[in-house]
Amino acid sequence: MSVLELIIALPLLAALAIWLGAPARAASMGATLINLILVFVTTIQYAGKTGLAFTQSRPILDNPSLSFAVGADGVSLILALLTTLVMLAAIWQIQDRPAIFYISSLLIGGGALGAFLATDVFFIYAFHELALIPTFLMIALHGRADAAQRKAVAWKATIYLGAGSLVLLAGLVWLVLEFSGGSKLTFDLEALRAQAALTPLPIAKQGQIFFVLLLGFGSLVSLFPFHSWAAPAYATAPTPVAMLHSGVLKKFGLYGLIRIAMPLLPQGVHVEWVQNALLLMLLGNILVMGLVTIHANRLDDTLANSSVMHMGYIFLGIAAGSEVALKGAVILMFAHGVSIALLFGLCGRMRNQLGTLEYSKLGGLATHAPAFTVLFAFGAFASIGLPGLTNFAGEVMIFAGSFTNFKAAALSNLHWTVFLALWGVVMSAVYMLRAYRGIFHGNATTGLFMTDPAVSQRVPFILLATTLLVTGCCPWLLLNLMKSAL
Amino acid sequence: MSVFTIEAGLALLGLALLLVEAFKPDISRSTLGLTAIAGTVLALVLLVFANHDSASLPSFIQPWHQLDTLALFYKGFALVITLLVLWLTLECAPYLSRYTVDGKLAEMFSLPLIVCAGMMWMASARDLVTVFVALELVTVSFYVLVAFARKSALSLEAGVKYLILGALSTGILVYGIAWIYGATGTMSFDGIAKALANPATSKTAALFGAAMLLCGLGFKVAAAPFHMWVPDVYQGAPTPVTAFLSVGSKAAGFVVLTRALDAFLAEGSIIAVEVQSLLLVVGSLTVLLGSLPAMFQTSVKRLLAYSSISHAGYLLLALACRESARFDLSSGGIVAFYLATYLPMTVLGFLVLGLMRANGLGEDIKDFAGLAKRNPTLALLMTISFASLAGLPLTAGFIGKLFVFLGLVDHGYWGALSCAVIAAAAGFYYYFKTVLAMYTTEGTDTSALTISTASKAVAGVLAALILILGVYPKPLQQVLSSDQAGVVAK
Numbered sequence: 001m002s003v004l005e006l007i008i009a010l011p012l013l014a015a016l017a018i019w020l021g022a023p024a025r026a027a028s029m030g031a032t033l034i035n036l037i038l039v040f041v042t043t044i045q046y047a048g049k050t051g052l053a054f055t056q057s058r059p060i061l062d063n064p065s066l067s068f069a070v071g072a073d074g075v076s077l078i079l080a081l082l083t084t085l086v087m088l089a090a091i092w093q094i095q096d097r098p099a100i101f102y103i104s105s106l107l108i109g110g111g112a113l114g115a116f117l118a119t120d121v122f123f124i125y126a127f128h129e130l131a132l133i134p135t136f137l138m139i140a141l142h143g144r145a146d147a148a149q150r151k152a153v154a155w156k157a158t159i160y161l162g163a164g165s166l167v168l169l170a171g172l173v174w175l176v177l178e179f180s181g182g183s184k185l186t187f188d189l190e191a192l193r194a195q196a197a198l199t200p201l202p203i204a205k206q207g208q209i210f211f212v213l214l215l216g217f218g219s220l221v222s223l224f225p226f227h228s229w230a231a232p233a234y235a236t237a238p239t240p241v242a243m244l245h246s247g248v249l250k251k252f253g254l255y256g257l258i259r260i261a262m263p264l265l266p267q268g269v270h271v272e273w274v275q276n277a278l279l280l281m282l283l284g285n286i287l288v289m290g291l292v293t294i295h296a297n298r299l300d301d302t303l304a305n306s307s308v309m310h311m312g313y314i315f316l317g318i319a320a321g322s323e324v325a326l327k328g329a330v331i332l333m334f335a336h337g338v339s340i341a342l343l344f345g346l347c348g349r350m351r352n353q354l355g356t357l358e359y360s361k362l363g364g365l366a367t368h369a370p371a372f373t374v375l376f377a378f379g380a381f382a383s384i385g386l387p388g389l390t391n392f393a394g395e396v397m398i399f400a401g402s403f404t405n406f407k408a409a410a411l412s413n414l415h416w417t418v419f420l421a422l423w424g425v426v427m428s429a430v431y432m433l434r435a436y437r438g439i440f441h442g443n444a445t446t447g448l449f450m451t452d453p454a455v456s457q458r459v460p461f462i463l464l465a466t467t468l469l470v471t472g473c474c475p476w477l478l479l480n481l482m483k484s485a486l
Numbered sequence: 487m488s489v490f491t492i493e494a495g496l497a498l499l500g501l502a503l504l505l506v507e508a509f510k511p512d513i514s515r516s517t518l519g520l521t522a523i524a525g526t527v528l529a530l531v532l533l534v535f536a537n538h539d540s541a542s543l544p545s546f547i548q549p550w551h552q553l554d555t556l557a558l559f560y561k562g563f564a565l566v567i568t569l570l571v572l573w574l575t576l577e578c579a580p581y582l583s584r585y586t587v588d589g590k591l592a593e594m595f596s597l598p599l600i601v602c603a604g605m606m607w608m609a610s611a612r613d614l615v616t617v618f619v620a621l622e623l624v625t626v627s628f629y630v631l632v633a634f635a636r637k638s639a640l641s642l643e644a645g646v647k648y649l650i651l652g653a654l655s656t657g658i659l660v661y662g663i664a665w666i667y668g669a670t671g672t673m674s675f676d677g678i679a680k681a682l683a684n685p686a687t688s689k690t691a692a693l694f695g696a697a698m699l700l701c702g703l704g705f706k707v708a709a710a711p712f713h714m715w716v717p718d719v720y721q722g723a724p725t726p727v728t729a730f731l732s733v734g735s736k737a738a739g740f741v742v743l744t745r746a747l748d749a750f751l752a753e754g755s756i757i758a759v760e761v762q763s764l765l766l767v768v769g770s771l772t773v774l775l776g777s778l779p780a781m782f783q784t785s786v787k788r789l790l791a792y793s794s795i796s797h798a799g800y801l802l803l804a805l806a807c808r809e810s811a812r813f814d815l816s817s818g819g820i821v822a823f824y825l826a827t828y829l830p831m832t833v834l835g836f837l838v839l840g841l842m843r844a845n846g847l848g849e850d851i852k853d854f855a856g857l858a859k860r861n862p863t864l865a866l867l868m869t870i871s872f873a874s875l876a877g878l879p880l881t882a883g884f885i886g887k888l889f890v891f892l893g894l895v896d897h898g899y900w901g902a903l904s905c906a907v908i909a910a911a912a913g914f915y916y917y918f919k920t921v922l923a924m925y926t927t928e929g930t931d932t933s934a935l936t937i938s939t940a941s942k943a944v945a946g947v948l949a950a951l952i953l954i955l956g957v958y959p960k961p962l963q964q965v966l967s968s969d970q971a972g973v974v975a976k
Contacts, residue, residue, distance in 0.1 A: 064892060
């Protein structure tokens, strides 16, 4: 039995135990803590290795060949680490909530772990679906708007993500049919990869399949113009669900592109019309959503929209497709996941204490909540891309990796996109700093004030902030895991 | 012991129970029910240990009977569904008996045994006459079962509708059989396959006969455009009978379809192209006409009826995809696999409906409001059943659909595939609409519901089966692919 199977099973078993009557908080905290340690140890064991490790395959269907196969390389371990970190923080910060909050957090996290650690396309897909269902249910059940509105938000997300998943499924089936050698259909990613290396598809066809996958995976990651479900969903979702979906589960689409689409269709993204389309869409994410974010007048709106916007940078790394840009994209996935989870977690606390998140009603909160302010600053500055925090490392690598073969006389579309995308950094600074200053500094004119969380409730946020600082100062910790992965 | 003896014994047990009840009216219903259940369990055990060789059959029956993997599989299938229906009847008995004339349920325990014998016989049929006789044994028994709740107007209405349309479809079926006999000069599937491979056979006559046969069977399996009776009959019939119709009757129809199509579509058949196109059109129409109206239903029982239509559509599409080297399963094997996954999820759904009824609740979606608070176990069971019906990954329903969809993709039937995708998407909507109602809305009544331990156990087994088949379908696949299941024409 591979340790990865244990890592996937633990949260799901804990959810089952809670449903059967185990104490919710103890069981979920225990399972998540053990899981974090397991993933951490596994990651340390992996350091220095290349290729897939900890593999295990259990066939469940002969032909078409389907197996419960797990395996991890640097990218999947980084994302597994992100998942367990955010899970622990999300579950830790839950207070006075019914057991379903713990169960759904465990299911979302467990599904995400399964999707990141499985190496069979079928199970990668299935685990992601498993994680999506509790997300929708929690928004519909315990969302923060009135019943009609939160149901509308949940339906909107369900329809967008459901349709996206169907397109994705079509693309995956297309891949499987193209790459299954001989008469046997296989869903095993390694077998498909081997076949793709042996007999690559014609470049035009690679572009077509890549585009279908891009639309499918892209709508799961709120790629412009399939993004409009995301902001209301995050603003409405209960705090742990917002943390887990925006921080972890959304990365699934990007992971799929890097892990499935790019190795199998190495030329796909470089087909001219595909790359141009992707560049246009990601500019929509960065510039259009950047402007939308600047105009938000509630903190949860700002965070939700900024989360959509930042996906644009990661897509830029994928569009460039160079080694450096792709590694930067993975680092930014990790960084964004940690920072947005931190911000959504703190934002949820603020709402619980203050009852409102509108900028016009908030001010001067730092006076009574200094620790809270510092923690928020970590998230906000990371989000802007301040050097020393992880997001910076990712963004720099993406920009540098995208801006290769520069000749002033012949600028490619990619170069122009980088020029334009850099303005996104400025926009991030504008809305984040304005939000930070407006909420925490200045005069508390409105009479609303909040207090610092108890020390035990600071732990999850300190954990996330420390992660940002450590991996921000030493990004090689993450880079060393990806010696060959891409 | 030969398998035929088991079938005959089962029918005799049914007759005996009928006689006992007639001459000894004060016998308790649990005695009758438990005897029937015991008989079915015994038959199931005997079937496992019986001689599975065709040569073991009595010589007078051998020309009409065959024992291949598919036949044995469907025999087991018939016994399992009969067992579940008998048990469900016993569980719903206090409620059901209020609607019968004399407050008794005798025939409800004996007729399923006769239906079961008919289905088991049909699974082995090698020629159209055997098919017809067995099919009528099943259908005529169902006429009685559907109208059994005589004091309920809905049940009577359902009975009349089922009787008239069933008789009509039988007529069409016989007409088709006559044409096929006229065209090919034989009733046996092997003979038909041989005759159809002969270019001298009249194509028009054979095709007309095949089309009529498919129409007749289309009624039985609820294929569009012959599906109109389904929602009314399903809604009106007592819930155990609805479950039996939905699973047993459908499986019986599909065994016959599998056998007939193996003959019609055999290598070199002159009508293969036309029959295949017909199947694709009818299948696509059926998934759509089942799924789209289902979105607007307010009664869960009617919703399940429409869902049953759309599942018939997927099965027809599976039959339209002939053998492909990419699968270990033949199209008949895929249908059998799909039905094996369809059994636990459908029975579980009807079981929950029956338990709700036993608690005095209705069958509308609004009756499910707040069920998650009133009885979390029941809500979870319903969720598992509906998730699997919708075809969610990691449930049994997904694997069945996967085979169908991959088959369509593999053969490049893009039109049918798009219809199936639309239907599946609609399915997600209407199944989860009901699930959401259980979790997100508050009912007017919030008192807790109680269910018996036995119900919990049976439902738990069904739910476990759904999940196990969803993550580990390999054993079932191996059973069904152990020989070239479903290939009659040698």
